[in-house]
Amino acid sequence: MWSFFHKLGSPPWLYRISGSILRWLLPLTLLALVAGSVWGLLFTAPDFRQGNSYRIIYIHVPAAVVALAGYYVMAIAGAVSLIWRMKMADIAMRACAPIGAALTFVALVTGSIWGKPTWGTWWVWDARITSMLILLFLYLGVVALYEAYENKALAAKACAVLSLVGTVNIPIIYKSVDWWYSLHQPASIKFTGGSTIDPSMLYPLLFMIVTFYALFTCSLLLNMRAEILQREARTGWVRRLAGEREPG
Amino acid sequence: MYFESLSAVLQMDGHGGFVWSAYLITLVVIVYILYAPRRREQRFLRQLRGQIRRNSGAAAPVREES
Numbered sequence: 001m002w003s004f005f006h007k008l009g010s011p012p013w014l015y016r017i018s019g020s021i022l023r024w025l026l027p028l029t030l031l032a033l034v035a036g037s038v039w040g041l042l043f044t045a046p047d048f049r050q051g052n053s054y055r056i057i058y059i060h061v062p063a064a065v066v067a068l069a070g071y072y073v074m075a076i077a078g079a080v081s082l083i084w085r086m087k088m089a090d091i092a093m094r095a096c097a098p099i100g101a102a103l104t105f106v107a108l109v110t111g112s113i114w115g116k117p118t119w120g121t122w123w124v125w126d127a128r129i130t131s132m133l134i135l136l137f138l139y140l141g142v143v144a145l146y147e148a149y150e151n152k153a154l155a156a157k158a159c160a161v162l163s164l165v166g167t168v169n170i171p172i173i174y175k176s177v178d179w180w181y182s183l184h185q186p187a188s189i190k191f192t193g194g195s196t197i198d199p200s201m202l203y204p205l206l207f208m209i210v211t212f213y214a215l216f217t218c219s220l221l222l223n224m225r226a227e228i229l230q231r232e233a234r235t236g237w238v239r240r241l242a243g244e245r246e247p248g
Numbered sequence: 249m250y251f252e253s254l255s256a257v258l259q260m261d262g263h264g265g266f267v268w269s270a271y272l273i274t275l276v277v278i279v280y281i282l283y284a285p286r287r288r289e290q291r292f293l294r295q296l297r298g299q300i301r302r303n304s305g306a307a308a309p310v311r312e313e314s
Binding site: 026037041042044053056060106117219225230241242 | 261289293
Protein backbone atom coordinates (compact mmCIF):
# COMPACT_ATOMS: atom_id res chain seq x y z
CA MET A 1 0.00 0.00 0.00
CA TRP A 2 2.67 2.48 1.04
CA SER A 3 4.82 1.59 -1.91
CA PHE A 4 1.84 2.44 -4.13
CA PHE A 5 1.60 5.90 -2.59
CA HIS A 6 5.32 6.27 -2.92
CA LYS A 7 5.08 5.44 -6.61
CA LEU A 8 2.13 7.78 -7.05
CA GLY A 9 4.37 10.59 -5.92
CA SER A 10 6.99 9.74 -8.50
CA PRO A 11 6.67 11.86 -11.68
CA PRO A 12 8.41 9.46 -14.12
CA TRP A 13 6.32 6.52 -12.87
CA LEU A 14 3.07 8.46 -13.23
CA TYR A 15 4.07 9.71 -16.66
CA ARG A 16 4.82 6.18 -17.85
CA ILE A 17 1.75 4.50 -16.32
CA SER A 18 -0.61 7.24 -17.55
CA GLY A 19 0.77 6.74 -21.05
CA SER A 20 -0.06 3.04 -21.00
CA ILE A 21 -3.52 3.69 -19.51
CA LEU A 22 -4.33 6.30 -22.16
CA ARG A 23 -3.31 3.98 -24.96
CA TRP A 24 -6.46 1.88 -24.42
CA LEU A 25 -8.71 4.21 -22.40
CA LEU A 26 -8.69 7.06 -24.91
CA PRO A 27 -9.83 5.08 -28.00
CA LEU A 28 -12.37 3.21 -25.85
CA THR A 29 -13.78 6.51 -24.55
CA LEU A 30 -14.09 8.00 -28.03
CA LEU A 31 -15.82 4.85 -29.25
CA ALA A 32 -18.22 4.92 -26.28
CA LEU A 33 -18.98 8.62 -26.89
CA VAL A 34 -20.01 7.87 -30.47
CA ALA A 35 -21.97 4.74 -29.48
CA GLY A 36 -23.75 6.47 -26.58
CA SER A 37 -24.67 9.51 -28.68
CA VAL A 38 -26.06 7.34 -31.50
CA TRP A 39 -28.01 5.30 -28.94
CA GLY A 40 -29.51 8.38 -27.32
CA LEU A 41 -30.13 10.31 -30.53
CA LEU A 42 -31.51 7.59 -32.77
CA PHE A 43 -32.53 4.52 -30.81
CA THR A 44 -34.67 5.87 -27.99
CA ALA A 45 -38.29 7.00 -28.11
CA PRO A 46 -39.01 10.72 -27.65
CA ASP A 47 -40.24 12.03 -24.30
CA PHE A 48 -44.04 12.10 -24.13
CA ARG A 49 -44.07 15.71 -23.00
CA GLN A 50 -40.84 17.27 -24.27
CA GLY A 51 -40.65 15.47 -27.60
CA ASN A 52 -37.23 15.14 -29.20
CA SER A 53 -35.60 18.07 -27.41
CA TYR A 54 -35.14 15.80 -24.39
CA ARG A 55 -32.35 14.00 -26.29
CA ILE A 56 -30.04 16.74 -25.03
CA ILE A 57 -30.23 14.91 -21.67
CA TYR A 58 -27.60 12.42 -22.90
CA ILE A 59 -24.93 15.11 -22.88
CA HIS A 60 -26.39 17.65 -20.45
CA VAL A 61 -26.73 15.38 -17.41
CA PRO A 62 -23.40 13.52 -17.84
CA ALA A 63 -21.55 16.84 -18.28
CA ALA A 64 -23.20 18.29 -15.17
CA VAL A 65 -22.63 15.14 -13.07
CA VAL A 66 -18.96 14.90 -13.99
CA ALA A 67 -18.44 18.67 -13.60
CA LEU A 68 -19.60 18.28 -9.97
CA ALA A 69 -17.58 15.11 -9.39
CA GLY A 70 -14.54 16.85 -10.87
CA TYR A 71 -14.89 19.55 -8.27
CA TYR A 72 -14.62 16.93 -5.52
CA VAL A 73 -11.48 15.55 -7.14
CA MET A 74 -10.03 19.06 -7.35
CA ALA A 75 -10.90 19.94 -3.75
CA ILE A 76 -9.58 16.64 -2.36
CA ALA A 77 -6.37 17.02 -4.37
CA GLY A 78 -6.14 20.58 -3.04
CA ALA A 79 -6.53 19.36 0.54
CA VAL A 80 -3.86 16.68 0.06
CA SER A 81 -1.47 19.20 -1.46
CA LEU A 82 -2.15 21.63 1.39
CA ILE A 83 -1.75 19.08 4.20
CA TRP A 84 0.98 16.76 2.93
CA ARG A 85 2.62 19.06 0.39
CA MET A 86 2.36 16.28 -2.18
CA LYS A 87 3.56 17.56 -5.54
CA MET A 88 1.37 15.21 -7.57
CA ALA A 89 -1.76 16.33 -5.70
CA ASP A 90 -1.01 19.91 -6.67
CA ILE A 91 -0.54 18.84 -10.30
CA ALA A 92 -3.84 16.91 -10.21
CA MET A 93 -5.67 19.88 -8.69
CA ARG A 94 -4.40 22.19 -11.38
CA ALA A 95 -5.25 19.69 -14.13
CA CYS A 96 -8.87 19.39 -12.92
CA ALA A 97 -9.71 23.09 -13.20
CA PRO A 98 -9.82 23.60 -17.00
CA ILE A 99 -11.64 20.30 -17.60
CA GLY A 100 -14.20 21.10 -14.91
CA ALA A 101 -14.71 24.54 -16.40
CA ALA A 102 -15.21 23.04 -19.88
CA LEU A 103 -17.75 20.48 -18.63
CA THR A 104 -19.64 23.08 -16.58
CA PHE A 105 -19.73 25.24 -19.69
CA VAL A 106 -21.19 22.31 -21.67
CA ALA A 107 -23.82 21.69 -18.97
CA LEU A 108 -24.82 25.37 -18.98
CA VAL A 109 -24.91 25.79 -22.76
CA THR A 110 -26.75 22.53 -23.49
CA GLY A 111 -29.14 23.34 -20.63
CA SER A 112 -29.77 26.74 -22.13
CA ILE A 113 -30.44 25.23 -25.57
CA TRP A 114 -32.74 22.65 -23.96
CA GLY A 115 -34.50 25.41 -22.03
CA LYS A 116 -35.61 27.30 -25.11
CA PRO A 117 -38.07 24.73 -26.53
CA THR A 118 -39.01 23.40 -23.07
CA TRP A 119 -39.36 26.50 -20.88
CA GLY A 120 -39.56 29.10 -23.66
CA THR A 121 -36.43 30.91 -22.49
CA TRP A 122 -32.66 30.57 -22.93
CA TRP A 123 -31.83 31.64 -19.42
CA VAL A 124 -33.43 32.16 -16.02
CA TRP A 125 -31.77 33.15 -12.76
CA ASP A 126 -32.89 29.90 -11.24
CA ALA A 127 -31.22 28.38 -8.15
CA ARG A 128 -29.82 25.35 -10.00
CA ILE A 129 -28.59 27.34 -12.98
CA THR A 130 -27.11 30.17 -10.91
CA SER A 131 -25.25 27.77 -8.63
CA MET A 132 -23.85 26.00 -11.73
CA LEU A 133 -22.71 29.39 -13.03
CA ILE A 134 -20.92 29.94 -9.70
CA LEU A 135 -19.26 26.53 -10.19
CA LEU A 136 -17.98 27.73 -13.58
CA PHE A 137 -16.55 30.87 -11.96
CA LEU A 138 -14.92 28.78 -9.21
CA TYR A 139 -13.19 26.61 -11.80
CA LEU A 140 -12.11 29.64 -13.84
CA GLY A 141 -11.02 31.31 -10.59
CA VAL A 142 -8.64 28.44 -9.83
CA VAL A 143 -7.21 28.63 -13.38
CA ALA A 144 -6.74 32.41 -13.15
CA LEU A 145 -5.40 32.40 -9.59
CA TYR A 146 -2.72 29.90 -10.58
CA GLU A 147 -1.56 32.14 -13.41
CA ALA A 148 -1.63 35.25 -11.21
CA TYR A 149 1.16 34.11 -8.88
CA GLU A 150 4.78 34.17 -9.91
CA ASN A 151 5.64 31.91 -6.97
CA LYS A 152 4.08 28.56 -7.86
CA ALA A 153 4.21 27.14 -4.34
CA LEU A 154 2.17 30.10 -3.17
CA ALA A 155 -0.17 29.70 -6.16
CA ALA A 156 -0.78 26.05 -5.25
CA LYS A 157 -1.65 27.04 -1.68
CA ALA A 158 -4.04 29.81 -2.76
CA CYS A 159 -5.77 27.55 -5.31
CA ALA A 160 -6.14 24.75 -2.75
CA VAL A 161 -7.79 27.16 -0.29
CA LEU A 162 -10.10 28.54 -3.00
CA SER A 163 -11.17 25.08 -4.14
CA LEU A 164 -11.81 23.98 -0.53
CA VAL A 165 -13.89 27.06 0.25
CA GLY A 166 -15.80 26.51 -3.00
CA THR A 167 -17.00 23.04 -1.91
CA VAL A 168 -19.75 24.91 -0.01
CA ASN A 169 -21.38 25.38 -3.42
CA ILE A 170 -21.61 21.65 -4.22
CA PRO A 171 -24.42 20.63 -1.82
CA ILE A 172 -26.22 23.84 -2.81
CA ILE A 173 -26.19 22.69 -6.46
CA TYR A 174 -27.40 19.21 -5.52
CA LYS A 175 -30.20 20.43 -3.29
CA SER A 176 -31.14 23.57 -5.23
CA VAL A 177 -34.05 21.86 -7.00
CA ASP A 178 -35.50 20.74 -3.65
CA TRP A 179 -34.78 23.83 -1.56
CA TRP A 180 -36.09 26.49 -3.92
CA TYR A 181 -39.04 26.64 -6.22
CA SER A 182 -37.22 26.00 -9.44
CA LEU A 183 -37.89 25.83 -13.15
CA HIS A 184 -35.29 23.08 -13.39
CA GLN A 185 -36.78 19.62 -13.10
CA PRO A 186 -35.85 17.51 -10.05
CA ALA A 187 -33.39 14.65 -10.37
CA SER A 188 -34.64 11.81 -12.59
CA ILE A 189 -32.22 9.23 -11.27
CA LYS A 190 -32.41 8.38 -7.59
CA PHE A 191 -30.30 5.88 -5.76
CA THR A 192 -32.89 5.60 -3.00
CA GLY A 193 -36.44 4.99 -4.13
CA GLY A 194 -37.62 4.72 -7.70
CA SER A 195 -36.19 6.71 -10.57
CA THR A 196 -38.68 8.72 -12.58
CA ILE A 197 -37.16 7.75 -15.89
CA ASP A 198 -38.02 4.83 -18.13
CA PRO A 199 -35.33 2.09 -18.34
CA SER A 200 -35.13 2.53 -22.13
CA MET A 201 -33.95 6.11 -21.49
CA LEU A 202 -32.08 5.35 -18.27
CA TYR A 203 -29.60 2.85 -19.73
CA PRO A 204 -28.18 5.11 -22.46
CA LEU A 205 -28.04 7.92 -19.90
CA LEU A 206 -26.08 5.81 -17.40
CA PHE A 207 -23.83 4.67 -20.25
CA MET A 208 -23.10 8.29 -21.17
CA ILE A 209 -22.44 9.24 -17.53
CA VAL A 210 -19.83 6.46 -17.24
CA THR A 211 -18.36 7.57 -20.59
CA PHE A 212 -18.07 11.17 -19.42
CA TYR A 213 -16.23 9.94 -16.30
CA ALA A 214 -13.81 8.16 -18.63
CA LEU A 215 -13.50 11.32 -20.72
CA PHE A 216 -12.68 13.32 -17.59
CA THR A 217 -10.06 10.73 -16.62
CA CYS A 218 -8.45 10.86 -20.08
CA SER A 219 -8.27 14.65 -20.11
CA LEU A 220 -7.04 14.71 -16.50
CA LEU A 221 -4.19 12.32 -17.31
CA LEU A 222 -3.28 14.26 -20.48
CA ASN A 223 -3.20 17.53 -18.54
CA MET A 224 -1.15 15.96 -15.74
CA ARG A 225 1.38 14.59 -18.22
CA ALA A 226 1.93 18.01 -19.77
CA GLU A 227 2.22 19.60 -16.32
CA ILE A 228 4.64 16.91 -15.06
CA LEU A 229 6.99 17.47 -17.99
CA GLN A 230 7.02 21.23 -17.52
CA ARG A 231 7.73 21.00 -13.81
CA GLU A 232 10.41 18.35 -14.24
CA ALA A 233 12.03 20.11 -17.20
CA ARG A 234 15.46 20.13 -15.55
CA THR A 235 15.56 16.48 -14.60
CA GLY A 236 17.46 13.85 -16.53
CA TRP A 237 14.48 11.67 -17.43
CA VAL A 238 12.58 14.51 -19.12
CA ARG A 239 15.67 15.54 -21.08
CA ARG A 240 16.24 11.96 -22.15
CA LEU A 241 12.57 11.78 -23.19
CA ALA A 242 12.92 14.94 -25.29
CA GLY A 243 16.02 13.47 -26.90
CA GLU A 244 14.37 10.11 -27.62
CA ARG A 245 11.47 11.70 -29.45
CA GLU A 246 13.70 13.70 -31.73
CA PRO A 247 12.77 12.86 -35.31
CA GLY A 248 15.65 11.46 -37.37
CA MET B 249 -34.08 3.01 -34.96
CA TYR B 250 -36.78 5.46 -34.00
CA PHE B 251 -36.68 7.77 -37.04
CA GLU B 252 -37.76 6.72 -40.49
CA SER B 253 -35.62 8.92 -42.72
CA LEU B 254 -32.48 11.04 -42.61
CA SER B 255 -34.47 14.25 -42.86
CA ALA B 256 -36.54 13.13 -39.87
CA VAL B 257 -33.30 12.60 -37.96
CA LEU B 258 -32.12 16.10 -38.87
CA GLN B 259 -35.44 17.81 -38.14
CA MET B 260 -36.51 15.84 -35.06
CA ASP B 261 -40.02 17.26 -35.30
CA GLY B 262 -38.81 20.84 -35.15
CA HIS B 263 -36.32 20.28 -32.32
CA GLY B 264 -33.44 19.31 -34.61
CA GLY B 265 -31.77 22.72 -34.49
CA PHE B 266 -31.66 22.65 -30.69
CA VAL B 267 -30.54 19.04 -30.34
CA TRP B 268 -27.88 19.11 -33.05
CA SER B 269 -26.39 22.44 -32.01
CA ALA B 270 -26.13 21.16 -28.41
CA TYR B 271 -24.31 18.03 -29.61
CA LEU B 272 -22.07 20.03 -31.93
CA ILE B 273 -20.97 22.44 -29.18
CA THR B 274 -20.28 19.48 -26.88
CA LEU B 275 -18.21 17.82 -29.60
CA VAL B 276 -16.09 20.96 -30.02
CA VAL B 277 -15.46 21.18 -26.25
CA ILE B 278 -14.57 17.47 -26.02
CA VAL B 279 -12.08 17.78 -28.88
CA TYR B 280 -10.61 20.83 -27.15
CA ILE B 281 -10.14 19.23 -23.71
CA LEU B 282 -8.40 16.24 -25.28
CA TYR B 283 -6.34 18.12 -27.85
CA ALA B 284 -5.18 21.15 -25.81
CA PRO B 285 -3.07 19.24 -23.22
CA ARG B 286 -1.57 17.09 -26.00
CA ARG B 287 -0.54 20.15 -27.95
CA ARG B 288 0.91 21.72 -24.78
CA GLU B 289 3.02 18.60 -24.17
CA GLN B 290 4.27 18.44 -27.76
CA ARG B 291 5.13 22.12 -27.84
CA PHE B 292 7.04 21.85 -24.56
CA LEU B 293 9.05 18.84 -25.77
CA ARG B 294 9.90 20.70 -28.99
CA GLN B 295 11.08 23.73 -27.03
CA LEU B 296 13.15 21.59 -24.70
CA ARG B 297 14.77 19.80 -27.64
CA GLY B 298 15.70 23.14 -29.17
CA GLN B 299 17.14 24.27 -25.88
CA ILE B 300 19.20 21.10 -25.46
CA ARG B 301 20.51 21.40 -29.02
CA ARG B 302 21.48 25.06 -28.52
CA ASN B 303 23.28 24.28 -25.26
CA SER B 304 25.22 21.39 -26.70
CA GLY B 305 26.08 23.52 -29.76
CA ALA B 306 27.41 26.32 -27.56
CA ALA B 307 29.43 23.95 -25.43
CA ALA B 308 31.32 22.34 -28.29
CA PRO B 309 31.71 24.77 -31.17
CA VAL B 310 35.38 23.87 -31.64
CA ARG B 311 34.65 20.26 -32.37
CA GLU B 312 32.47 21.22 -35.30
CA GLU B 313 35.20 23.26 -36.91
CA SER B 314 37.94 20.67 -36.68
